[in-house]
Amino acid sequence: MNHASALLSVEHLVVEYRSGRLRGPKRVIDDVSLTIGAGETLGLVGESGSGKTTIGRAILGLAPVTSGRVVLDGTDISRLGRRERRDRAQGVQAIFQDPYSSLNPSMSIAEILVEPIREGTQAEKRRRVHELLDAVRLPSDAGRRQAREFSGGQRQRIAIARALALHPRLIVCDEPTSALDMSTQTRVLELLREIQQRTAVSYLFISHDLGVVRAMSDRTAVLLGGRVVEEGTADQVAGDPRHPYSKRLQMATPVADPVLQAQRRQERQALLREQAAAGVA
Numbered sequence: 001m002n003h004a005s006a007l008l009s010v011e012h013l014v015v016e017y018r019s020g021r022l023r024g025p026k027r028v029i030d031d032v033s034l035t036i037g038a039g040e041t042l043g044l045v046g047e048s049g050s051g052k053t054t055i056g057r058a059i060l061g062l063a064p065v066t067s068g069r070v071v072l073d074g075t076d077i078s079r080l081g082r083r084e085r086r087d088r089a090q091g092v093q094a095i096f097q098d099p100y101s102s103l104n105p106s107m108s109i110a111e112i113l114v115e116p117i118r119e120g121t122q123a124e125k126r127r128r129v130h131e132l133l134d135a136v137r138l139p140s141d142a143g144r145r146q147a148r149e150f151s152g153g154q155r156q157r158i159a160i161a162r163a164l165a166l167h168p169r170l171i172v173c174d175e176p177t178s179a180l181d182m183s184t185q186t187r188v189l190e191l192l193r194e195i196q197q198r199t200a201v202s203y204l205f206i207s208h209d210l211g212v213v214r215a216m217s218d219r220t221a222v223l224l225g226g227r228v229v230e231e232g233t234a235d236q237v238a239g240d241p242r243h244p245y246s247k248r249l250q251m252a253t254p255v256a257d258p259v260l261q262a263q264r265r266q267e268r269q270a271l272l273r274e275q276a277a278a279g280v281a
């Protein structure tokens, strides 16, 4: 996909943080370019510290953009002030790994869902809360309760409902199921897919788990040390990775079959020995 036809394009993004006074700034994102089309999911995979969250935060206006651009529908949103961003970039929303920390414990679920909605009568807002709860398969009486009364999976559904409140074009999903057990994870991922089929929302799907990224994404970008080292279709990157680092991620992906898992472990150790001998980082 070229930049012109993308819903969102990240162009030559550089993010630097100030480190100690004597040392120069620390570059955590180094010339990253990505595109996401309408209704498409781009997976972003890499180990802890590779910069996945920082890219998501730069798209959301929460990380400092040192240079480069974040273009949504033809407009550079990377340097908007808070107010301008609210008006021009409300089509970009987020869900994070730990929904509980972002759900205000003193508010009811209905209050949380209605908070970002600025227009409409009370009756219209109530109707919208019911629609949102229905969209994430929560009962309508959930609106009267508080976040602490819900399980981790249900809280993530509430966070998804809140992200949907303003009819977003793109949702940054930052490790949305990493804190959930396997069966809850599967149900939340199914819900995200179902919502995408219904609304044609785009996702930037961030995870350290190549298997989850493959299941969710159309294309995958692999991040290492703040740089994209490989990008391709989700099946190619997970099934036939080209870069040695992507191969290591592939080997580290958990598989259900214990025999295959043991075989993978041996292959991974052999690959690591081979790469260490060849001096690959």
Ligand SMILES: Nc1ncnc2c1ncn2[C@@H]1O[C@H](COP(=O)(O)OP(=O)(O)OP(=O)(O)O)[C@@H](O)[C@H]1O
Residues within 6 Å of the ligand: 017, 018, 028, 046, 047, 048, 049, 050, 051, 052, 053, 054, 055, 208
């Ligand atoms: N506010 C900050 N100030 C300074 N350094 C930061 C800041 N935020 C992130 N970093 C650094 O940027 C690098 C990338 O962090 P980031 O959280 O984006 O990685 P990640 O791939 O999302 O990792 P994880 O999966 O552990 O969240 C790390 O070295 C981190 O220490």
